Amino acid sequence: MTIRQSRSNPQANPGKDPRKDAGSGALPPGLRVARIVHFSRAHDSNQEDPAMMMFLSLLCISLLAVAVLSVIVYGTSPRDAARPDLRPETSLSLGQSQFFAGDLTAPPVRPPLPIAAVLAQLERHVRLEQASAESFVELPVPETLHAPASSRFLN
Amino acid sequence: MPKPQTDLLNGLTDDEAASILALGTPVTLPAGAVLFRLGEAAESMYLVRSGRIHLTLPIAIRGSNEDVLIGERLGGETVGWSGLIPPHRFTLKATAPVAAEVIAFPRAALLEHFAAHPAVAYAVTRNVASVIGLRLQVFQTMWTREMQRSVEARFS
Numbered sequence: 001m002t003i004r005q006s007r008s009n010p011q012a013n014p015g016k017d018p019r020k021d022a023g024s025g026a027l028p029p030g031l032r033v034a035r036i037v038h039f040s041r042a043h044d045s046n047q048e049d050p051a052m053m054m055f056l057s058l059l060c061i062s063l064l065a066v067a068v069l070s071v072i073v074y075g076t077s078p079r080d081a082a083r084p085d086l087r088p089e090t091s092l093s094l095g096q097s098q099f100f101a102g103d104l105t106a107p108p109v110r111p112p113l114p115i116a117a118v119l120a121q122l123e124r125h126v127r128l129e130q131a132s133a134e135s136f137v138e139l140p141v142p143e144t145l146h147a148p149a150s151s152r153f154l155n
Numbered sequence: 156m157p158k159p160q161t162d163l164l165n166g167l168t169d170d171e172a173a174s175i176l177a178l179g180t181p182v183t184l185p186a187g188a189v190l191f192r193l194g195e196a197a198e199s200m201y202l203v204r205s206g207r208i209h210l211t212l213p214i215a216i217r218g219s220n221e222d223v224l225i226g227e228r229l230g231g232e233t234v235g236w237s238g239l240i241p242p243h244r245f246t247l248k249a250t251a252p253v254a255a256e257v258i259a260f261p262r263a264a265l266l267e268h269f270a271a272h273p274a275v276a277y278a279v280t281r282n283v284a285s286v287i288g289l290r291l292q293v294f295q296t297m298w299t300r301e302m303q304r305s306v307e308a309r310f311s
Contacts, residue, residue, distance in 0.1 A: 118216055123224040130226065133296035137289065145296065146303050 125149075161231045162286055163202055166278040175279065178268055179258035184251035191235060193248045199259045200238035200283075203228050206255025210234070210247045222248060226290075236283050238262050 113121075128149040136144045164172040179202065184190060190201065190208060201208075207229055211222035225247060228234050237245050239262060269276030 112217070115216055115219075115221060119221060119223065122214075126224050127227075129297050129300060130293060132300065133293045136296045137292045146300060149300075 161202055161233070163233045163279060163282050165282050165285075167275060171272070171275050171278070174268065174272070175260075175265075175275065176258065178264045179260045182257050182259050184255045184257065186251060186253050188251050190249035190251065190257065191245045193245060195245050197235060197237035197243045197245050197262075199261050200236055200265070201234040201249075201257045201259055203230050203232050203234060204256040204258060205230050206251060206253050208234050208255060208257070209250050209252050211250065212247060222250075233283070233286050236287060239265065239283060240287070 132144075132147055132149050135147070164175060167175065181204070182190075182201075184206070191197070193212070207227055209224055210226040210228065212225050213220040214223040215221075234249055234257070235245065237243060238260070243262070265279075269279070
């Protein structure tokens with residue numbers, strides 16, 4: 001009887017141990033050893049299947065329970081009321097890129113004063129300085145020579 | 156006619172002051188008019204009767220020359236003593252910011268009168284020297300104050 005015949009028709013030899021069958025002289029010696037190992041492993045795994053299935057089932061149920069509890073706890077947490085709104089602004093303006101803009105420490109550029117305003121400041125400065133100088137000429141003491149003038153041109 | 160209160164006619168009698176005033180010519184300046192310009196030949200000296208006269212010098216501001224106020228003369232004060240003191244060339248520009256009236260004294264008429272009246276010449280020349288001396292002291296003081304600020308800015 002060949003191997004194919006033995007597998008396709010197991011009833012052909014009921015009650016006969018396949019290991020014993022493996023040792024029949026119909027197979028070459030290398031195949032006999034492989035067949036013995038195969039049947040030994042299949043027999044052992046068939047015995048551990050129920051325990052493994054139970055373990056996997058318990059693991060799945062535990063994970064499911066943890067997930068459900070997490071959802072429940074997160075949904076009823078009071079953190080939402082105290083947490084500030086962290087949503088990003090939708091109108092974020094990036095402006096002009098200044099990566100290559102040069103010196104970022106430069107002071108902001110002020111619009112220049114109109115010349116009329118400069119002349120007015122100069123005129124006020126001259127008047128104040130002239131008044132201070134005339135005071136010194138009337139009373140020439142060191143204290144009046146460098147008396148401070150409240151000229152905006154100096155400040 | 157009473158003698159006007161001016162720095163030019165101090166120490167003169169009314170008659171002497173009147174003889175000097177008779178040499179002058181009244182000049183009316185509308186607002187913005189130029190009495191004399193920087194660098195012009197100074198043929199006359201002026202006495203302000205009313206209004207104001209601005210004395211300016213050019214200062215470059217953003218690449219353009221602007222007339223900056225250096226001094227102001229009011230009624231009774233003398234303007235343009237370069238007309239009497241050599242080298243007879245104005246070193247300032249004089250304008251009238253508002254309507255003003257001045258009396259112009261030609262140098263030739265003054266010198267002729269001084270030659271005939273030495274006492275008047277002495278009094279007027281002393282008055283002009285006082286005006287020049289006072290202005291020199293004022294500008295010397297202003298310059299020293301600017302120097303002091305420069306020293307503080309550079310070396311403090």
